[in-house]
Amino acid sequence: MNAATTEMRTKAIDTIRALSMDAVQTANSGHPGTPMALAPVAYQVFNHAMDYDPAHPHWPGRDRFILSCGHASMLLYSTLHLAGVKAVDKSGQPTDRLAITLDDIKKFRQIGSVCAGHPEFAEAAGIETTTGPLGQGIANSVGFAIAQAWLAARYNTTEHKLFGYNTYALCSDGDIMEGISSEAASIAGHLGLSHLCWIYDDNKITIEGDTDLAFSEDVGTKFRGLGWNVLHVDDANDTQKLARALDAFKACVDKPTLIIVKSIIGWGAPNKQNTHHAHGAPLGWDECALAKENYGMPKDEKFYIAEGVYEHFADHVGARGAEAHARWQSVWESYRATHSGKAAELEAMFAGQLPAGWDRDIPVFPASDKGDATRNSGGKVLNAIAKNTPFMIGGSADLAPSTKTTLEFQGAGSFLPNNYGGRNLHFGIREHAMGAIINGLSLSGLRAYGATFFVFTDYMRGAMRLSSIMHQPVIYVLTHDSIGVGEDGPTHQPVEHLTACRAIPGLRVYRPGDANEVSE
């Protein structure tokens, strides 16, 4: 790499930093320190690792990037802006407009800007999922990776590698501490999801201070124990080391990868870096100016983008992505010509539609005095719909025999480490991760469902709330909705759960009273 390229790379990275701190300072609220620290990581992943076409942000074969530490939202917004990611219209087609304009960044956290405090799915193309509640994004990423593995198993052919994409998730100490991430990492390791890469920002700082206050686990050893490929980068500013780690991720074919990156929060801000004061409050214009001086940028300019920075992104993520997309497009054209039936299924999926005839076998149940448990009719209806909706998958948190949610028709099968084509997912006893994973499946285009006893919605409410906020058509099948659950006793009696679910904004709660109400 020559000196001019290195200089431009540094400028590009520092521009992410400066835009982020200026936006936070202008809003007078937000989180400047982590975008400043992780700018090289976002730069490297987008420009040199991902196949992502900014001109077609909904291209189905794209690599995905999730910012799980959503409070660092300016990192994502700055990067998507500089990468020139295009806005999409209602049908997901790219337009000529930018998804995130400089004006949006200047109005960070203000009403009317797509740059909300935390990234909100569908506000701007390039935001693959809503994040903010720590742990959810990385757990979503497991759903993304399961979707990729499933789509590859079901639709790829020897000549047509339609689905080989990678999912990158950037996460913080808080993400890793949350219980949901252990559930999600455990199942990802068990399944050997090798297209999944978590990048953990090991900066040792959280809101209350140093992580020594509450966190002393050996994350690398833990993840190795969970079956992950664990890599280390000892300096977030060393893009060569980041590049090598990202290459090692791509070379690993049997495990998910965790890259543990040491960073300094608020890097470059002389009085605040490496302290929790850089986490969640504006630095102050004086400190911003000092940081810019350190970066070699004009210290009094705000929202400054040096000449050549946009072009640098266009020459890297833009050019790489356009090439990868063009290659994919020709594979897709050939697939459509030779596998028209399967291609039609995928087209419906890409368009967010249900296939024609999805409801044609929904049963009508004869009237009966005795009636039947709605979980039984629920299982029949679910099977009838799934049979005619080829891209519908789901499962239960180890309760399928009770929730009656096993897909039993021919060819359904189980999704297992050695069989990624199965349609029955076995989440294990991990309700919270199940909720986040089905969100990830849904965001990947699949129709997804998850099942457990109604009382255990307590264990996955965080994910259910996000399904609702993101308007994802996931289905939660919640059985044993009765205080009459018998000898299981009070721990298994859903008492307040109906009210609690109905209180989640936008969550549609149906409580069928008999078999035919299930069908309806």
Ligand SMILES: Cc1ncc(C[n+]2csc(CCOP(=O)(O)OP(=O)(O)O)c2C)c(N)n1
């Ligand atoms: C589930 C959840 N609990 C609490 C918070 C509030 N919160 C935001 S950031 C943060 C911790 C910050 O530490 P870290 O994750 O290491 O991020 P960094 O300081 O490196 O930016 C907390 C507790 C949250 N966003 N989500």
